[in-house]
Amino acid sequence: MSKLEMKDISIEFPGVKALDDVEFTTESSRVHALIGANGAGKSTLMKVLAGSYTHYTGEIYIDGKKCPIANPRDAQELGVQIVYQEVDTALVPYLSVAENILLNELVLIKEKNRIINWTDIYKRAQVILDDLKLAINSKVLVSELSLAEKQMVLIARAISFKCKYLILDEPTAPLSNSETKELFRIVNELKRKDVAIIFISHRLPELFEICDDITIMRDGKFVAQKLIKETSQAEIVELMLGRKMGDQFPARTVEIGETLFEVIELSDADYLKDISFEVKRGEIIGISGLVGAGKTELCKTLFGEYQMKSGQLKLAGKPIKNTSPNRAVKNKLAFVPEERRKEGILVEESITTNTSVVNLTKFCQLKTFLNFSGERKNAQSIVDQLSVKAPSIHAQVKNLSGGNQQKVAIGKWLTVDSEIYIFDEPTKGVDVGAKKDIFELIVQLAAEGKGIIYATCEFPEILGLTDRTYVMYDGQIVKEVVTNTVDEEQLLYYSTGGN
Template sequence: MKRISISFPGVKALTEVDFRAVAGRAHALIGANGAGKSTLMKVLAGAYDHYSGRIAIDGEEVRIRSPKDAKDNGIQVVYQEVDTALIPYLSVGENIMMERTVHGMGGRQLIRWGELHMEAQAILDRIGVKVPTKKLVQQLTLAEKQMVLIARSVSMKCRFLVLDEPTAPLSRTETERLFALVRLLKSEGVGIIFISHRLPELYEICDDITIMRDGRLVLRDEIARLEQHQIAFHMLGAKLDGQYPHVGRTAGEIGFEARNVRDGDKVKHADLYIRKGEIVGLAGLVGAGKTELCRALFGASPNASGELYLEGKALTVRSPYEAVRGGLALVPEERRREGVFVEESVTVNLTAASLADYAKGGAWLSAKLEKGAAAELIRSLGIKTPSGQSKVKNLSGGNQQKVAIGKWLLVDADVYMFDEPTKGVDVGAKRDIYELVAQLAARGKCVLYASSELSEIMGISDRLYVMYDGRIVKELDTRDTNEEEILLYSTGGSPS
């Protein structure tokens, strides 16, 4: 890709960017949120057609102005937001074989469903994924949906495979399975373009690296020639100091308590408490039940039960509405589907949970008050957006997450729950989010921080619970434990 430039209303997204990938090698494409890496790949995928510059494969210029153009040239993309790329009411097999379902199996007008599911099963077997091909996609976990998307790409012959944050929802075992597949594809001559904010992973799987910042190319090199701190420096344009904030705080009395929380086989008799001013980590592998527990506490699961107490008083939480009225806030894992209104403006999103504060006489919303409150949050949170009127869908992942968190800051809740808040977020935006969480605790709020990243749990929490198979299996003081011990309990083990 040579001298690629593209603009959107109010922002120049890419400025004369050069990018080169090689067949049979994995190329890391990284940068802070908003750097332009996803935009560059959307140009390559034919999602944007109003760019300037040229694209060549094997030295010959090709025309890519639509997704069909990209696929015809052997370019396949697995995007980070899996729910936007899958059809939930179709089966796993139908989603994997989507292209052939649409165009007919082998040129025939009629589809042989048995053959379709057999071929889909063969692909799943190849990448080691155990998901029934006739199961509906809407019944899958986030990790399973990600693997279905990857399986779909493998089902079609591709010369270059773009993976946008593919490991974000995956467990370590699933990640290793993905890496084995990537190595297989590399050996077959497929070029891999790997977008990830997990720097250690890049060294495991990638050969080359391109770093972007503010819509421009910063550096291209072999990844083995760079150390992690050098990569972070080029991403941010500054040295990364103190990833985790050291905010002096002293936990007070118990502010929030949950007893015997249950949700079928997802959450089994969970008990926990959080002191005022305390950050409590919720650790566990993907699928351990962390998300399900957060949803149960927030009233987002109709089958959940249990007892909740705020400052010793019983709470009735049968819905998210009652949770918010009771002083609870949740920043969910799937931000685009559950955390923000992607088609609405930044201002609408930031004020959505506190509209009563901007209503004149309790009836009419004041646009002036809304805009003022949103503008202050945009400034204080460092949300990169052309204006408060820009649609959230046009923001980078990290800035979308800041919006998802920011709306709860205006509510001034008593208990804040964060479910994988830094998934798909760059190191700079991660630090901003950690700072926000620490500030909430410093204000005396109760904070529950769920993450499968053990380094995060160790860096941000004061105390933690470990989940395994839907149960809280251990409570630990962060100062007296380590990642090895947490991992031991996360995998169902126990000290010998």
């Protein structure tokens, strides 16, 4: 039995104290949930443990022995491994699965100018994959894998390095139900091997399914640690937010107007087939379906990132052609993509830059000079309106929590006079408090007469937010329903091909 203790951990960044005397304790053969609202400090705490942040104060103990962690290698030597939410950034796509799993070892071999025994490398990596009962060939290139398989490769890499403490940061966010079940099987397998798993997630129901313990954080501070079987979702939410949650979905007085946006027999070159639907003014329509149904492909085709092979789009009765995202913006469409860090924000830029980038002409004088004062006022207005937690509007977006990054990704479109807003999984990796803020913004946009397309595999969000829902399966719309006439079971039935 191995025990990890983090005591009085504090860390500061310019303008903000991210952690304030935080306590965290876990043991081997336990799955320990770490939860808190976006900006609570949970990811920061785990980055301290993983050696990514070294300017912290406080102490870390393993089995009662003080263990300073000054870099990621120190953490790895102590058996601490982390699998981040953005799996693509942690893997080398043009290398094989085996090379990615044993990457650290290959680097050491190269540093010592030794000859690599490729047969041995592939064999050893395959043993690790087989031990986890993963049907992945170690010789396949990572670029050929699905997102779920890439995540499994990262877990395989972690346990190849004598992992004692495995940190999983939002591991189920991009996964389908079946892929989540496979991940849970792996977690339970590691638990039986005496590995301690630290599980960061905003999906409360799955925490009660897989976790033994839970630690709740709020505003950079430790709030409580409990046995999962001795608490409830309602209590956890209250501890996270410091108040009772109330209704998550805003009340609406639905005033539906005339047809605003029409999609007529849209097909692309690869997957989408004869898709037709309409959005009326003030209406929130859901695009529902499981992972892989074609929701993201549809959203990107509507926005001009993917090209239509056939079909027609109409806005207010007039045909439009979205041959590129630039043309789509000019045609008054806005798009909040699923992969915010890759496609929705400029991570190295400030909040100010991100909130003006889609409409720079609004802040240009004489079409040449940027009005910095106007740009800053706009950024501050969006930060205030969406309750973005940041030290200032000059903060780099990469340093914000996931939920606050998503608010910036959405907020930038408030500077543009759009008629149609497309949201693709907008609450992915977002806590319950930030979700409510996002829902309220969407309802406000609909109340202003905008048309909303809300694509998600989260059935409760479809049921709580939308007026009508189009269910997708295998690249097609298989069912249209008035949302308040169906339940989750029926949506799942249609999403799996039932009719």
